[in-house]
Amino acid sequence: MAGSLLLKLKKRDHLSAEETEVVKALCAAGKAFKPGEPIVREGDRPGFSSIVQSGWAGRVKFLAEGRRTISAVHLAGDFVDLHSFLLKPMDHTVVALTECRISTVPHDRLKAATERHPHLARLFWLETLVDAAIHREWIACLGRRTAASRLAHLFCELLMRTEAVDLSDGLSYGLPLKQAVLADCLGITAVHVNRSLKALRRDGLIKFDDGRLTIANWDRLTELADFDPTYLNLTSEPR
Amino acid sequence: MAGSLLLKLKKRDHLSAEETEVVKALCAAGKAFKPGEPIVREGDRPGFSSIVQSGWAGRVKFLAEGRRTISAVHLAGDFVDLHSFLLKPMDHTVVALTECRISTVPHDRLKAATERHPHLARLFWLETLVDAAIHREWIACLGRRTAASRLAHLFCELLMRTEAVDLSDGLSYGLPLKQAVLADCLGITAVHVNRSLKALRRDGLIKFDDGRLTIANWDRLTELADFDPTYLNLTSEPR
DNA sequence: CGGTGGATTGAGTGGCGTCAACCTGAGTGG
DNA sequence: CCACTCAGGTTGACGCCACTCAATCCACCG
Numbered sequence: 001m002a003g004s005l006l007l008k009l010k011k012r013d014h015l016s017a018e019e020t021e022v023v024k025a026l027c028a029a030g031k032a033f034k035p036g037e038p039i040v041r042e043g044d045r046p047g048f049s050s051i052v053q054s055g056w057a058g059r060v061k062f063l064a065e066g067r068r069t070i071s072a073v074h075l076a077g078d079f080v081d082l083h084s085f086l087l088k089p090m091d092h093t094v095v096a097l098t099e100c101r102i103s104t105v106p107h108d109r110l111k112a113a114t115e116r117h118p119h120l121a122r123l124f125w126l127e128t129l130v131d132a133a134i135h136r137e138w139i140a141c142l143g144r145r146t147a148a149s150r151l152a153h154l155f156c157e158l159l160m161r162t163e164a165v166d167l168s169d170g171l172s173y174g175l176p177l178k179q180a181v182l183a184d185c186l187g188i189t190a191v192h193v194n195r196s197l198k199a200l201r202r203d204g205l206i207k208f209d210d211g212r213l214t215i216a217n218w219d220r221l222t223e224l225a226d227f228d229p230t231y232l233n234l235t236s237e238p239r
Numbered sequence: 240m241a242g243s244l245l246l247k248l249k250k251r252d253h254l255s256a257e258e259t260e261v262v263k264a265l266c267a268a269g270k271a272f273k274p275g276e277p278i279v280r281e282g283d284r285p286g287f288s289s290i291v292q293s294g295w296a297g298r299v300k301f302l303a304e305g306r307r308t309i310s311a312v313h314l315a316g317d318f319v320d321l322h323s324f325l326l327k328p329m330d331h332t333v334v335a336l337t338e339c340r341i342s343t344v345p346h347d348r349l350k351a352a353t354e355r356h357p358h359l360a361r362l363f364w365l366e367t368l369v370d371a372a373i374h375r376e377w378i379a380c381l382g383r384r385t386a387a388s389r390l391a392h393l394f395c396e397l398l399m400r401t402e403a404v405d406l407s408d409g410l411s412y413g414l415p416l417k418q419a420v421l422a423d424c425l426g427i428t429a430v431h432v433n434r435s436l437k438a439l440r441r442d443g444l445i446k447f448d449d450g451r452l453t454i455a456n457w458d459r460l461t462e463l464a465d466f467d468p469t470y471l472n473l474t475s476e477p478r
Numbered sequence: 479c480g481g482t483g484g485a486t487t488g489a490g491t492g493g494c495g496t497c498a499a500c501c502t503g504a505g506t507g508g
Numbered sequence: 509c510c511a512c513t514c515a516g517g518t519t520g521a522c523g524c525c526a527c528t529c530a531a532t533c534c535a536c537c538g
Contacts, residue, residue, distance in 0.1 A: 043469075059375070061375070061379045063379060063383050063384075063465055064465045067383045068383075069378060069379040069382045069383050071374075071375040071378045071379065072375075083368045083371065083372070086361055086364060086365045086368055086478050087365065087368045087369070087372060087472055088472070088476050088478075089469055091372050091375065091376075091469055091470040092375060114357065114360075114361075115357040118353065118354040118357070118360070121353075121357070121360055121364075122325055122353075125325060125360075125364045125367070126325045126326065128364070128367065128368060128371060129322045129325055129326045129367060130326070131371060132322065132367065132370060132371035132374055133322070133326060133330050135310075135371055135374035135375060135378060136298070136300070136310040136311075136330065136331060136374060137330075138378055139308060139310045139374060139377055139378060139381060139426075140300045140302060140308040140310065142378060142381035142382050142426060143308045143381050143423075143425070143426025144302055144306045144307075144308050144426060145302075146493075146494095147493080147494070178515090178516070178517090179516075179517070180516080184382075186382070187378075187381060187382025187383060188494070188495085189494075189495060189496080190516090190517090191494090191495075191496080191497095191518085191519090192493090192494055192495075194517065194518060194519085195494090195518090195519085198518085198519095226302055226303045230282075230328060230330055231330040233326055233327070237327050239325050239327075385525075385526095386525080386526070417483090417484070417485095418484075418485070419484080427526070427527090428526075428527060428528080429484090429485090430486085430487090430526090430527075430528085430529095431525090431526055431527075433485065433486060433487085434486090434487085434526090436485095437486085437487095
């Protein structure tokens with residue numbers, strides 16, 4: 001149930017046997033969502049937080065004139081709305097981007113667990129801090145990088161993140177996101193995603209067919225993306 | 240010392256007398272920084288976190304070819320690097336954008352205080368969650384809004400934030416940021432900031448002279464910005 | 479009084495948006 | 509088994525928002 005989450009937490013710090021059990025006991029059974037289905041809505045005050053077990057979810061903001069932004073994408077092991085534990089009204093909607101399985105943790109149990117286990121509290125806090133670090137990197141992308149560079153950066157980031165939860169295969173991973181979804185992540189139009197993908201393929205940096213991305217030239221892709229994985233904090237430290 | 244921080248925390252939840260004392264006792268004496276001077280550098284592993292007492296600071300990322308992004312701006316009462324408590328290496332630099340006074344809290348004291356007072360732990364966690372909520376709003380701005388709309392949005396946000404720590408005067412507040420700094424916040428060039436400011440002034444939405452911003456027409460400014468202050472979480476809730 | 483940082487303005491350019499057409503593959507129903 | 513629909517990918521033509529380069533202005537200061 002909490003498999004990918006535990007995997008990821010253990011990449012960042014040592015967990016005691018007791019802490020491991022507490023995390024395992026925290027998650028309720030999973031529920032299935034269809035692509036496009038909202039998991040939590042803007043304005044909601046959920047009494048629980050949601051963890052992705054499988055599939056991809058995104059944090060979506062709906063703006064004026066039908067525009068959309070995706071401020072984060074999440075895969076197995078990610079809390080999609082841990083922040084709602086303290087940040088009461090949701091400032092965005094979380095939607096399933098593919099078929100997903102989501103399990104939930106009631107906030108009162110989260111509160112009890114974090115009061116009893118301050119170290120776990122810090123690790124959960126850390127998860128939200130990494131989310132924020134990713135937000136900052138996306139801000140840099142949106143503000144100062146070209147469309148192709150943003151795409152390259154996203155592909156690099158997602159390789160590291162899928163790798164952390166054993167969902168990658170070398171330089172290849174399943175990426176079942178539509179071009180329109182990528183567009184909302186990158187702040188460009190779907191048409192321009194298409195053209196930029198074409199350029200990346202033409203230059204031999206990636207392959208991307210049928211929901212699977214393969215990085216054909218990691219060095220040149222990271223160079224184009226100006227990618228440095230430090231911000232993902234995938235190293236073990238006492239926290 | 241911790242005046243503005245306490246003000247802000249108390250806007251978000253009730254603090255007991257004891258908690259108030261703990262927060263007051265946490266902060267070391269302030270230190271002065273000159274405009275442009277780094278407060279914490281990318282790659283550093285500071286043993287303390289910094290709180291702005293006065294002045295403005297920004298979180299800066301340096302990208303390829305001399306480009307810069309500012310992912311957040313901070314004013315009195317803001318922790319600029321509370322995330323370094325758990326996120327060990329800094330993923331960006333924090334610089335003084337104006338003359339600033341900064342006080343620091345050693346991480347070991349932060350750890351002790353949060354272990355003893357879980358409610359304070361949640362309130363500090365909350366501060367970082369609000370930072371993340373602001374990041375998400377900036378992502379929406381950078382991805383899907385025009386230059387003038389981004390400027391308008393920033394001005395609205397900063398009015399609410401200065402108001403929260405008693406630094407505004409009605410619809411007016413001191414905003415001593417250069418156009419080049421605004422440009423790095425908004426992902427546009429300084430030249431274009433200038434042109435967009437000109438348009439906002441021409442349309443009677445703002446006045447902006449000599450480091451002071453006055454909002455001349457709040458309704459039309461928020462409309463242009465598509466501004467909704469919910470994400471700032473400036474309401475009191477049990478957390 | 480020359481030097482300097484910042485604001486302002488103009489002219490020309492380019493990356494990306496918009497609109498629209500067309501293609502393909504996966505259903506779906508007759 | 510095939511016509512039909514529909515979602516999503518692909519491509520072209522054209523336009524605009526914002527970038528680049530550069531000149532000018534102004535306040536401040538040593």
